[in-house]
Amino acid sequence: MxxxxxxxxxxxxxxxxxxxxxxxxxxxxxxxxxxxxxxxxxxxxxxxxxxxxxxxxxxxxxxxxxxxxxxxxxxxxxxxxxxxxxxxxxxxxxxxxxxxxxxxxxxxxxxxxxxxxxxxxxxxxxxxxxxxxxxxxxxxxxxxxxxxxxxxxxxxxxxxxxxxxxxxxxxxxxxxxxxxxxxxxxxxxxxxPGLVVTSRGSGGLFAGVGEVLAMPAAQLAFFIHMLAASAPIAFTFLWGFPYLTQAQGLTDAQAGSLFTVFVIASMIVGPLTGMLTRRFAARRTFLALGIVGLSAVVWTSALVWPGYAPHWLLVLLLITIGADAPASNIAFDINRSHVPAHRIGTATGVTLVGGFSAGLVVVAAIGVLLSILGGPNPSADDFRVAMSAQLVVWVYAGIMVIRKRRQLLRSLPSADE
Structure with missing residues (x-):
């Protein structure tokens, strides 16, 4: 081409x-x-x-x-x-x-x-x-x-x-x-025009799945997406609004305004993350780790704060969760660099499974913990314990990102991602 x-x-x-x-x-x-x-x-x-x-x-x-x-x-x-x-x-x-x-x-x-x-x-x-x-x-x-x-x-x-x-x-x-x-x-x-990349080989529909799963780059992309996308999914799909209203004492209108902060943060941070990914392509994994690390610090601070967290901390929480979503897209750039064009669709699908499966695990874990701890009327302390389930996913995914990055680098002729 x-x-x-x-x-x-x-x-x-x-x-x-x-x-x-x-x-x-x-x-x-x-x-x-x-x-x-x-x-x-x-x-x-x-x-x-x-x-x-x-x-x-x-x-x-x-x-x-x-x-x-x-x-x-x-x-x-x-x-x-x-x-x-x-x-x-x-x-x-x-x-x-x-x-x-x-x-x-x-x-x-x-x-x-x-x-x-x-x-x-x-x-x-x-x-x-x-x-x-x-x-x-x-x-x-x-x-x-x-x-x-x-x-x-x-x-x-x-x-x-x-x-x-x-x-x-x-x-x-x-x-x-x-x-x-x-x-x-x-x-x-x-x-x-003139570029043909669609795979129409004799293999079955899923012939390339095993090939993609064996690629170190696809494995790294999977865990980057798990690391960065799980919190935005768990927070915005179900538990963010109840956490803000029941555990932090906000009104529905105040909680809604904080979700607007999430949307704006994602829209602003996204292009900036893209430019940084292009500028520091060899270290883009560390960019994802850094963004999510900041989210983990703010998330933990909000959970351990005695009583209601101050409004500025909740705003910062929604900003950092909003920044996580663009960080998850770094995974697709890893695929772009290392996965053959005719397998990009499969690799993208594998990557998306990482974030959404982890997000669903967090959603379910929070729900189970709230049911065990508080029944139909969970307290603020119950929410603090339940929402800490996200930290487990972050630790696991962070460790796997570091491991898979090392494996990818060992498979490459240069020391760059």
């Missing part, structure tokens, strides 16, 4: 279409998080049971990552984006009209499965359409742009839900996914 084959207006239009698809997916992914109380009324179920919708959706998302990557390497980004957005559209339509708890869960299975196909497809487009010097920053900008989908859930969707009800709200989400599908089909092309 020559330099003339990448970049230019065509590349930017393909990137924009892929990014819009990811924004629609994030809107779909986070839409249920603002609807727990209306959902309990819609499905005639306890509010506590609504966590099942989050766990099922995120579990399907994590379980689908490796199959999604294998499909991506076989079919290419355009087809996979269309499939993913189509499945999410169907899931949101079902959810809009569902009135039973089981049917609602089925809808979230479709939504999680379709969502699993989107981000890796968007990342693959960046890797194939742009020169290497632009890839780290564009990867971070794409991930940061996805926060616009979370904002769509937090503001416009809440307004629609309040004024026009459940069905209209989730049909709106379905419509956004369908618009993303149309744009992807019309605009996205898998690779620049």
């Amino acid at each position: 020559t330099q003339a084959q990448v970049g230019g207006w065509r590349a930017w239009s393909v990137w924009a279409a892929g990014t819009l698809a990811f924004i629609a997916a994030m809107f779909s992914r986070t839409s249920f998080g603002v609807a727990a109380i209306p959902a309990a009324e819609q499905f005639s179920a306890p509010v506590g049971a609504m966590s099942m919708f989050v766990i099922v959706q995120a579990g399907v998302y994590a379980a689908m990552q490796i199959p999604a990557g294998a499909v991506l390497d076989r079919l290419g980004s355009r087809n996979v984006l269309a499939i993913g957005l189509g499945v999410m559209t169907a899931g949101q339509v079902v959810l809009a009209f569902a009135t039973s708890f089981p049917l609602g869960l089925v809808a979230r299975v479709f939504i999680g499965g379709g969502d699993a196909l989107i981000f890796s497809s968007a990342i693959r487009l960046i890797l194939l359409w742009f020169p290497p010097r632009k890839i780290p920053v564009l990867t971070q900008v794409t991930a940061a742009a996805g926060q616009a989908g979370q904002w769509l859930s937090a503001v416009p969707l809440v307004m629609i839900l309040s004024n026009w009800g459940w069905t209209t709200a989730f049909l709106t989400v379905a419509a956004s996914c369908f618009v993303g599908l149309l744009i992807a089909v019309l605009v996205v092309r898998d690779a620049p």
Whole structure:
């Protein structure tokens, strides 16, 4: 592939279409998080049971990552984006009209499965359409742009839900996914003209999975993502809001404003992390370790602070958790440097499993600990103990990142990542 084959207006239009698809997916992914109380009324179920919708959706998302990557390497980004957005559209339509708890869960299975196909497809487009010097920053900008989908859930969707009800709200989400599908089909092309990277060998669909799992770079990327993505997932998907309101005594409005801090921090830190990754590519693993290390210090400080933590510390907590999300994207840059182009989809899927599986473990561990310690009404001290489950994942993942980096360096001719 020559330099003339990448970049230019065509590349930017393909990137924009892929990014819009990811924004629609994030809107779909986070839409249920603002609807727990209306959902309990819609499905005639306890509010506590609504966590099942989050766990099922995120579990399907994590379980689908490796199959999604294998499909991506076989079919290419355009087809996979269309499939993913189509499945999410169907899931949101079902959810809009569902009135039973089981049917609602089925809808979230479709939504999680379709969502699993989107981000890796968007990342693959960046890797194939742009020169290497632009890839780290564009990867971070794409991930940061996805926060616009979370904002769509937090503001416009809440307004629609309040004024026009459940069905209209989730049909709106379905419509956004369908618009993303149309744009992807019309605009996205898998690779620049003359470049063929889609694997169509005689092996089965999962023939490359074992190959990727054996790569030191893919193993390092897996644990970097586990290290950096687990806390944002556990905090924003389920336990952050209850922690801030029940353990820290904030009002719903105050907790919501802190989640806005998380979104803004992710959007600002993302491009900065991309530039630092490009500038210090040989030491990018240490950048991820440093960002997460700061989060661990702030997280621990908030947990051990006697009584309610001061507001400035909670703001700092949300800033550092927001910075963790861009740090997790360093994993994709490791893949970009060392994984063959025809295995990038599979490698991206393997990487995403790291963060989401660890995030689900933390979500479940916190829930179990709260149930054991506090039952239906956990205290602030119960939350302190339960939220410390994140520290265990950080320690384990940090040790594995250091070990896998050493293994990668031993496999390379130079001492650079």
